[in-house]
Each structure stands twice: as structure tokens, then as C-alpha cells.
Amino acid sequence: MREITYVEALREALREEMRRDGRVFLLGEDIGPYGGAFTVTKGLIEEFGPERVRDTPISESAIVGAAVGAAITGMRPVAEIMFGDLTALAMDQICNQAAKIHYMFGGQTSCPMVLRTPFGGGVNIAEHHSQSLEAWFVHVPGLKVVAPSTPYDAKGLLKSSIRDENPVVFCEHKQLYRVKGPVPEEEYLVPIGSGDVKRVGEDVTVVATMWMVHKALKAADMLAEEGIKVEVVDPRTLNPLDKKAIVESVMKTNRAVVVSEDVKTCGITAEISAVIVEEAFDYLDAPVVRIANPDAPIPFSPPLENYVIPSEERIVNAVRKIVKGEV
Amino acid sequence: MDVEAENVEQVPRDEILQLYRSMVLIRRFEDKAYELFSQNLIPGTLHLSAGQEAVAAGVCGALRNEDYVESTHRGHGHCIAKGADVKRMMAELMGKRDGYCKGKGGSMHIADFNVGILGAEGIVGAGLPIAVGAALSCKLQGLDRVVACFFGDGAANNGTFGESLNMAAIWNLPVIFVCENNLYAMSVPYFKAFAIENIADRAAGYGLPGVVVDGMDVLKVYQAASMAVSRARKGEGPTLIECKTYRWRGHSRLKSHESKLYSPDEYEQWRKRDPIEVFKAKGLLSQEEVSAIEEEAEALIREAVEYALNSPYPEPEEAVQDVYV
Ligand SMILES: Cc1ncc(C[n+]2csc(CCOP(=O)(O)OP(=O)(O)O)c2C)c(N)n1
Numbered sequence: 001m002r003e004i005t006y007v008e009a010l011r012e013a014l015r016e017e018m019r020r021d022g023r024v025f026l027l028g029e030d031i032g033p034y035g036g037a038f039t040v041t042k043g044l045i046e047e048f049g050p051e052r053v054r055d056t057p058i059s060e061s062a063i064v065g066a067a068v069g070a071a072i073t074g075m076r077p078v079a080e081i082m083f084g085d086l087t088a089l090a091m092d093q094i095c096n097q098a099a100k101i102h103y104m105f106g107g108q109t110s111c112p113m114v115l116r117t118p119f120g121g122g123v124n125i126a127e128h129h130s131q132s133l134e135a136w137f138v139h140v141p142g143l144k145v146v147a148p149s150t151p152y153d154a155k156g157l158l159k160s161s162i163r164d165e166n167p168v169v170f171c172e173h174k175q176l177y178r179v180k181g182p183v184p185e186e187e188y189l190v191p192i193g194s195g196d197v198k199r200v201g202e203d204v205t206v207v208a209t210m211w212m213v214h215k216a217l218k219a220a221d222m223l224a225e226e227g228i229k230v231e232v233v234d235p236r237t238l239n240p241l242d243k244k245a246i247v248e249s250v251m252k253t254n255r256a257v258v259v260s261e262d263v264k265t266c267g268i269t270a271e272i273s274a275v276i277v278e279e280a281f282d283y284l285d286a287p288v289v290r291i292a293n294p295d296a297p298i299p300f301s302p303p304l305e306n307y308v309i310p311s312e313e314r315i316v317n318a319v320r321k322i323v324k325g326e327v
Numbered sequence: 328m329d330v331e332a333e334n335v336e337q338v339p340r341d342e343i344l345q346l347y348r349s350m351v352l353i354r355r356f357e358d359k360a361y362e363l364f365s366q367n368l369i370p371g372t373l374h375l376s377a378g379q380e381a382v383a384a385g386v387c388g389a390l391r392n393e394d395y396v397e398s399t400h401r402g403h404g405h406c407i408a409k410g411a412d413v414k415r416m417m418a419e420l421m422g423k424r425d426g427y428c429k430g431k432g433g434s435m436h437i438a439d440f441n442v443g444i445l446g447a448e449g450i451v452g453a454g455l456p457i458a459v460g461a462a463l464s465c466k467l468q469g470l471d472r473v474v475a476c477f478f479g480d481g482a483a484n485n486g487t488f489g490e491s492l493n494m495a496a497i498w499n500l501p502v503i504f505v506c507e508n509n510l511y512a513m514s515v516p517y518f519k520a521f522a523i524e525n526i527a528d529r530a531a532g533y534g535l536p537g538v539v540v541d542g543m544d545v546l547k548v549y550q551a552a553s554m555a556v557s558r559a560r561k562g563e564g565p566t567l568i569e570c571k572t573y574r575w576r577g578h579s580r581l582k583s584h585e586s587k588l589y590s591p592d593e594y595e596q597w598r599k600r601d602p603i604e605v606f607k608a609k610g611l612l613s614q615e616e617v618s619a620i621e622e623e624a625e626a627l628i629r630e631a632v633e634y635a636l637n638s639p640y641p642e643p644e645e646a647v648q649d650v651y652v
Contacts, residue, residue: 029512030514037513058452059486060485123371124370124372125372126371126431126433127436128436128448129449295647297431300428300432300433301422301433302370303640304422304641304643306643307646
């Protein structure tokens with residue numbers, strides 16, 4: 001199968017959906033001739049024109065608000081917020097408007113929009129441009145939250161998100177844009193709410209999200225040399241969460257390590273661990289281990305940033321310990 | 328307010344020297360930062376203000392040490408003109424422990440409360456409400472201070488712009504809103520993001536004076552800022568100053584690519600109006616004064632680079648310190 005990058009996969013999804021459905025349009029900062037801060041929309045204005053690939057002023061609240069208004073009146077907007085951190089400026093529109101409109105108005109309207117935005121650190125751009133805030137949105141009923149780790153998943157899930165009747169927060173990751181992977185030429189969808197086993201193993205389950213999936217896979221390679229067989233589960237969607245995929249894996253391996261790049265307190269790892277404890281407690285041979293950022297902002301300087309973002313070594317060490325019965 | 332009418336003779340001699348000194352130091356700093364970034368000695372990204380020196384120098388030149396400045400992602404110039412130490416700035420850019428923020432902030436988040444720099448911002452437009460709060464605080468505490476709030480043309484389209492100008496106007500606060508209109512917000516040219524010719528015209532809608540100034544002429548900026556500062560100090564409220572200016576380099580990181588999308592000779596036209604050259608051409612300084620200032624700036628930058636290179640990286644564990652007081 002041909003291999004393309006995560007960015008190319010996203011661009012293909014947008015192009016295909018825009019060709020398929022004239023109601024789909026894009027809006028965001030610098031997404032037109034410039035092609036988006038991370039080049040996701042590059043070239044789309046040439047095919048679809050400035051009406052459907054709309055450069056906006058720097059008005060995050062108005063970008064999301066305009067998407068909400070268009071969605072409830074028959075369009076299928078895909079809004080881009082240039083950095084995930086900047087969703088903070090649009091929080092009212094995302095959490096109070098988009099998420100609640102369908103419910104609050106007694107089901108009279110739906111808000112079929114996608115909010116695409118990149119999260120994640122590792123590129124030394126400090127506190128305002130590096131956070132992973134997926135959990136904020138998972139906490140708001142009414143929003144779906146999608147978080148793909150591979151080009152295949154990114155494309156299939158973006159297409160599903162655009163077709164979904166609900167507002168979807170589509171989380172991308174700066175470190176993943178250049179990652180390559182197999183993507184079929186023919187059309188396919190990845191359903192929202194289905195997890196994926198990225199590597200099969202018997203000794204321990206590592207549940208990881210986004211960039212951490214790749215770190216978990218590297219850690220699994222290293223551990224395989226020591227004879228430890230790691231199963232890597234990628235939830236792919238954070239809300240709805242594929243509890244079944246996670247729980248079934250843990251029932252098989254009897255041990256779980258959960259890895260995510262957000263802060264530990266009330267973060268993604270907290271929720272996934274709780275699910276495991278609630279639904280597979282009797283199968284566990286050891287306490288669930290969580291690996292996440294410490295409860296601190298993401299600092300700028302490389303040694304500081306490297307300290308807060310979970311590393312492969314941390315995963316390797318945690319797995320070794322849990323397998324040896326040291327936790 | 329008519330800025331053109333003001334007379335150069337009224338500007339004190341030491342102010343004139345200081346305006347030039349600021350501009351030259353900013354230019355040297357930005358050029359050096361660019362070079363170090365290209366050599367991978369500065370991680371992450373950089374937003375350089377070369378070309379816009381007259382705005383930072385002119386506005387900060389009209390302020391006192393205890394007055395406040397609220398800065399932006401493109402803030403090196405504001406900090407230097409307000410009196411920040413280029414050694415500690417350079418160390419911060421490199422992520423070193425002796426940097427202003429101990430390596431936690433980097434280029435986009437420099438602050439120095441000793442000289443009134445309330446901090447640079449990574450979020451476009453987020454500084455405006457903060458400046459309003461600082462000005463309110465000065466007023467409530469009866470401090471004879473003013474706040475200069477820098478922001479770009481892009482920020483003027485953020486909701487915070489309207490909210491902040493309005494609030495400053497209704498409360499008659501001592502704040503000067505300084506819009507650095509460098510014609511681009513990242514890749515988007517002014518005419519695509521505004522349906523009006525001057526951002527300053529928006530001031531009327533909020534009930535404060537709006538002035539347009541040639542942002543490539545430091546004396547004009549200085550005079551406009553001085554008038555706004557004196558209004559603010561007298562309790563006459565906020566002013567919006569729009570400085571028409573231009574940046575030599577691209578939005579962030581390296582070369583300019585954005586402007587080529589729209590107008591090929593625009594860059595050359597603006598280069599002819601280099602604020603440092605425009606100032607020199609006025610003939611206010613002797614050749615000796617010019618050389619002395621340039622040499623002094625060279626030496627300061629050399630020292631800053633050495634200081635920054637010699638400063639250690641922070642210990643990794645410092646990443647979790649200072650989360651709470
Ligand atoms: C609220 C917000 N939106 C978007 C960005 C990404 N971004 C950083 S600078 C910039 C352009 C800002 O333009 P302007 O305000 O004119 O300032 P300039 O860069 O020209 O100095 C953008 C879009 C951001 N940092 N914050």
C-alpha cells in the first residue's frame with residue numbers, strides 16, 4: 001500500500017469530503033493561500049476557491065461562533081484553530097454553544113461541525129503553544145473528541161467526523177504531521193468510537209494516545225528484546241471511548257500501563273485507569289500505572305520540556321516494573 | 328491631535344540620543360538572534376521586529392522607568408527599549424537558566440517587572456485586557472503611571488480589542504494602545520482582514536482619540552506617544568496610536584515568504600524607509616555620536632551572546648518548580 005504523511009492524509013480527507021458534499025467548507029486563520037500553519041489546507045483554495053476555504057481574522061471566538069451558526073443553518077463547517085492552546089479563546093462557543101445547542105433546544109437543531117486543532121509539545125514553543133488539552137473537551141457532554149495517531153486513522157476519522165451530526169473536536173498533534181504510514185487509495189471510513197490494537201502482546205497492555213502511541217510502540221520494540229510482550233491499544237477516539245477494546249486487552253494481559261501527554265490530574269490517563277478499575281478489577285494482577293505529564297505548564301527550554309513529556313524510557317521502566325511484580 | 332506640527336527642537340538632546348540608541352540596539356539584537364537561530368543555538372521559534380524599531384523606541388522613549396509596558400510575541404524591541412537587560416534576554420532566548428524566565432518562557436514570554444515590562448504574550452490580543460487591568464490598578468492606587476500596550480494589526484481583529492478599548496474609555500484609564508500595523512498578520516495582508524483604511528478610525532466608536540503615525544519615523548512616534556502619555560497622566564484617558572510600519576523578516580523563524588504572495592516590490596519599497604536610516608538622514612547626530620552608539624551596541628550584544636552561551640541549562644527537575652507560589 002502507498003505511504004503518505006498524516007498531513008497529506010488530513011488534506012485528502014478534506015478534499016474528498018468537500019468534493020462529495022458542497023455544504024462542507026473550511027474557515028480559519030491563514031488556511032487560504034498560505035495553506036495553514038501546518039500545511040494541512042495547502043492547495044485546497046486552488047480547487048475550492050476563497051468562499052469555501054476562508055481566511056479569517058484572528059478571532060478565535062468568532063471563528064468557532066461562525067461555524068456554529070453555519071452548522072445549525074445547514075452547512076458542514078470545518079473550523080481550524082491554529083494551536084490547540086488557542087481553543088481557550090473560543091471556549092464559550094465550543095462548550096456552551098456548539099456542545100449544548102442540540103440538547104438545550106430540545107433536539108430541534110443539530111450542530112454538525114468539526115473543530116480541527118493541533119495539540120502537543122516537543123518543539124520548544126513553550127507554555128502557550130504546546131499543551132494537550134483533549135481532556136477539557138472530553139469533560140463536556142455534547143462534544144465528540146477524536147484523537148488519531150496514524151495517517152490511516154487521521155483520514156478515516158476526519159471523514160467520519162465531517163459526516164457526524166454532532167460537533168466534533170478533532171485533535172491533531174504537531175509531532176505526528178510528518179509521520180508516514182499506509183493509506184489506501186480507495187475510500188474508507190474509520191468509525192468514531194472504535195479503538196485499535198496497534199500491537200499484539202500477552203504480558204501487559206499499554207493504552208496510549210496520539211504521539212504516545214508511537215513512543216509506546218518503540219518501547220514495546222525495546223522490551224521485546226528482553227522477552228516482554230507488550231500489547232499497545234490506541235483508543236483513537238476519547239469520547240466516546242471504546243471501553244470494550246481496552247477492557248478486553250486488560251482481561252487478557254492482566255496488567256495495564258496508561259500513557260498520555262496531558263497533565264496527570266483529571267487527565268486522560270485518569271479516566272482510562274478508572275474505566276479499567278471499574279470494569280476489569282478482578283482481572284488485574286497489579287495496580288494500574290499511569291504515565292503522564294507532571295502537573296506543570298509546558299516549559300520552553302529543551303531539557304525542561306523533555307522532562308515533562310513522557311519518554312520511551314519512562315514507559316520501558318514502568319512496564320519492566322509491572323511485569324516483575326514491583327508495583 | 329496633529330503630530331506633524333510638533334517641532335523637533337522641543338525634543339531634549341538626551342532623548343534624541345536615547346531614541347537612536349534603542350533602535351540600534353534592537354536592530355543588532357534581532358540580527359544576532361536571527362543568526363543564532365539559524366545556527367540552532369536558539370530553539371523553538373522567533374518573531375523578529377527588525378524594521379519596526381521606531382515604534383518600540385519612540386513609545387518607550389516617552390515613558391518613565393516606572394510606567395508599564397504590555398508586549399507581544401514580537402516583543403524583543405519593546406523590552407529592549409523599556410530597558411531590559413539584553414544579556415538576560417539572550418539567555419532566555421537560548422533557554423538558559425540565567426534568562427529572564429529561567430528558561431521557562433523563551434522568546435515569546437519575556438518580562439522584567441523592575442523596569443515595568445509586564446510580560447510578552449503568546450496569545451494574540453490577550454495583552455489588551457491585561458493592560459486595561461494594569462491601568463485600572465494604577466488609577467485605583469493613585470499611582471502616577473501609564474501603561475503602553477503594544478499589539479499588531481492582527482490583534483485588532485480579536486474580540487479583546489473592542490472589549491478593552493471600550494473598558495479603558497468608560498473608565499478613563501491611563502493606557503496607550505499602540506497598534507503596530509506592519510501590514511501582515513502572519514500571511515494575511517491588511518486589506519484582506521480589514522474593510523477600513525486605518526485601524527485608528529475604530530477608536531471613535533469606543534470614544535477615545537485615534538491617531539495615525541508614520542511608524543518608520545521615530546520622532547513622530549515619540550511625539551505622538553508623548554502627547555498620549557501626557558493626556559493619560561492628566562487623567563484624560565486612553566489613546567489609540569496606529570503606527571504604520573513593516574517587518575524585514577517573515578512572520579517567524581526565517582525569511583519572508585508571505586509578502587511575495589501579494590506584492591513583489593513591496594519589500595524593497597519599505598526597505599528604503601528603514602527607520603534607522605530615516606533618522607540618520609535628519610542629521611541630528613554627529614558622525615562621532617552615531618559611531619559611539621553603534622560601537623556600544625555591538626559590545627552589548629557581544630557580551631550578551633557570551634553571557635547566554637556560558638549560562639547553564641536549567642536542571643530538568645526545575646520544570647515542576649514554581650507552579651504555585
Ligand atoms: C489568539 C491567537 N491566535 C492565533 C495565534 C497564532 N499567531 C501568532 S502571531 C499571529 C499573527 C499576529 O499578527 P499581528 O497581531 O499583526 O502581529 P505581528 O505578528 O504582525 O507582529 C498569529 C496568527 C496566536 N498566537 N494567538
